[in-house]
Amino acid sequence: DGGITQSPKYLFRKEGQNVTLSCEQNLNHDAMYWYRQDPGQGLRLIYYSQIVNDFQKGDIAEGYSVSREKKESFPLTVTSAQKNPTAFYLCASSVQDTATYEQYFGPGTRLTVT
Amino acid sequence: AQSVTQLGSHVSVSEGALVLLRCNYSSSVPPYLFWYVQYPNQGLQLLLKYTSAATLVKGINGFEAEFKKSETSFHLTKPSAHMSDAAEYFCAVSESNQFYFGTGTSLTVIP
Numbered sequence: 001d002g003g004i005t006q007s008p009k010y011l012f013r014k015e016g017q018n019v020t021l022s023c024e025q026n027l028n029h030d031a032m033y034w035y036r037q038d039p040g041q042g043l044r045l046i047y048y049s050q051i052v053n054d055f056q057k058g059d060i061a062e063g064y065s066v067s068r069e070k071k072e073s074f075p076l077t078v079t080s081a082q083k084n085p086t087a088f089y090l091c092a093s094s095v096q097d098t099a100t101y102e103q104y105f106g107p108g109t110r111l112t113v114t
Numbered sequence: 115a116q117s118v119t120q121l122g123s124h125v126s127v128s129e130g131a132l133v134l135l136r137c138n139y140s141s142s143v144p145p146y147l148f149w150y151v152q153y154p155n156q157g158l159q160l161l162l163k164y165t166s167a168a169t170l171v172k173g174i175n176g177f178e179a180e181f182k183k184s185e186t187s188f189h190l191t192k193p194s195a196h197m198s199d200a201a202e203y204f205c206a207v208s209e210s211n212q213f214y215f216g217t218g219t220s221l222t223v224i225p
Contacts, residue, residue: 004157033213040123042204042217043158090157100146100165103213105157 002027004106006091011111013085021076021109023091032074033092033103036060043090049074050096078111085113116141116209120216128224133177133192135219137205140186146208147188149179152218153201161203164188175199195223 004025013019025032031050035043045058049068063082068074074093078085088110092103121136139145146165150158162173169181175198179190188205200223205216 006157009155040217043215045213088155092158100208102148102160102163103158105150105159107157108155110155 006106006109011109013113015113016080019078021089023074025072025093029093030096031094034076035090037088037090116207116214118205118207118214118216120205120219122219124220126222126224127195129197130194133195135190135203137188138186139207141209148206149190150204151201197223199223
């Protein structure tokens with residue numbers, strides 16, 4: 001079955017450590033996205049990528065970094081510069097980065113930093 | 115920039131009652147509209163989408179939504195709530211290759 005895989009489901013880190021969240025898709029989608037979800041705030045876009053080796057900042061990119069070396073993979077690194085990294089992180093993909101195509105979501109990774 | 119407003123962050127209905135979740139958007143040009151559902155600690159699942167075809171859109175699990183241009187609304191309804199409908203619901207708007215999400219409505223179904 002095609003879909004989006006995010007691992008791990010739960011992640012715990014100490015403050016000051018960088019951590020990388022995995023996102024893999026086998027849907028052959030061109031575009032991929034990372035969102036952060038906090039209670040009562042909906043989804044906020046961190047980074048997105050329309051094509052391999054290219055990505056753009058979203059609304060809250062500070063303290064995060066990404067890479068897109070392969071079409072199916074879009075890992076997100078939460079750096080120590082991110083002031084409040086504890087959140088639920090969602091990865092998504094779409095056929096193309098156009099308005100009519102819905103986004104497909106992975107199951108999410110809940111990151112807790114103490 | 116587009117904005118999406120979901121009126122009511124929490125909605126409670128009795129099992130078997132009508133479900134109505136409200137969504138308004140700000141664009142003057144009809145955008146593409148989506149409703150997603152999220153169960154606890156899971157990703158978002160597409161319920162339905164409007165892409166300028168019929169104004170009444172039917173989705174999965176018995177949900178439907180009606181696009182009303184004059185009201186810039188895309189409210190989600192279901193005639194009879196089921197316990198399994200308890201979840202968080204997000205309205206989203208797509209315009210100029212950007213997705214804009216509402217802040218979500220948490221639906222509680224009372225037995």
